[in-house]
Amino acid sequence: MLKKIIILVFVTCFACFNTVFAAESGGMPQLNPEFWISQIFWLIITFGILFIVLTKVILPKISDNLETRKSQILENIETADKQKEESQKKIDEYEKIILESKIKAKNYFNDAREKILEDINKKRAALEKDLDEEISNTENELFEFKESSGDKVTKIAAETSAELIKELIGEGVNSSSIAAIVEDQAKMNKERKDVI
């Protein structure tokens, strides 16, 4: 359907074309030489002026503009490169400084730690020594006390026994014999304890 319409339109178009060209009888105005000389004359004048002004005035300006822009851009790129290099140098320097200071800080830290450790060790050694001394003293004291306590107990027992006997019997008994008996008893107790 659409095709048919398009074909129909084309056919009418060509028909119109034919009628239009049939109506035209003068031919192409381009081939009428009446104004040829005038056209050539004005073409030479206008194109000549255009060419001369463009060549002498305008194109050198545009070319200059382009050249200056090019050189300026190149210059800018150069400076940018230089600055980049400089900044890279600076960055390297900074990095070096930072690295050095880091190492320094590490050293300080290590020194301090060593010092502290040493201090701690020294103090600990002193403390341990003190403690050992104290312990051995106490042990000695305890030992002595233990040693002396046996005799004292016997003595107290003898005295108590003597007092008791005195109260019970009503007269004094030879204290040395009482002591001997108490000692025997104590020895027996001790032996029993050991056996147990």
Added chain:
Amino acid sequence: MASNPMYQFNVYRIGPEIKLGSVDISFTNASLFMVISSLAILIIFNLGAKKKTLIPDKLQLLSELSYSFVAKMISDTAGSKAKPYFSFIFSLFMFVLFCNMFGMIPYAFTVTSHIIVTFVLAAFIFVGVTIIGFMKHGLGYLKLFVPSGVPMVLLPLIVVIEIISYLSRPISLSVRLFANMMAGHTMMKVFGGFVISLGIVGGWLPLSFSVALTGLEILVAFLQAYVFAILTCIYLNDALNLHH
């Protein structure tokens, strides 16, 4: 009659009749549009070249882009030897382009749709290129007609063909531009006439055709200016760098 599609190409006198001796050099509508095109080029490019800013504004960008466009076209086709002819080819390209483009304005006159104008331009190019060729290479320029690697038997025929093709250059160059312009404008006029004659009912199709043709004609206007300039470059290349 206004409905005649060829009517738009009529040249008529504007103002008084100017005579130089017995020759009529009156100012016509064709002259008017030549002047308008040249003035437009000069004004636009002068404004574009005036400011020297690092970052170009619109007109400056336009002029600089045109400059580099033509410069690239020349260096691509004719090499670095063609640099002295840059301003001529630039003027030529811009003149043809602006004449074509001004022709696209309704009721405007298309200067390049006249064979005499394009033929004078093409003949000037032809004569100029031939003179440059003989100046650069002397009689050696005639080697252009003798391609290398052709068998001796065929040589006379080839030389004749080459000479004919060389001599037909101005004709082909001028007729190409003139015929393109004339055909395009005639077509547009014809389709515009259809819009009127078919009226509100059937006029829509030729109207859409007319719209499409306008776009096409703007493209052709640019393309033909480009072709005209690039063929000039190619002829110049033949004259400057003799290949055979």
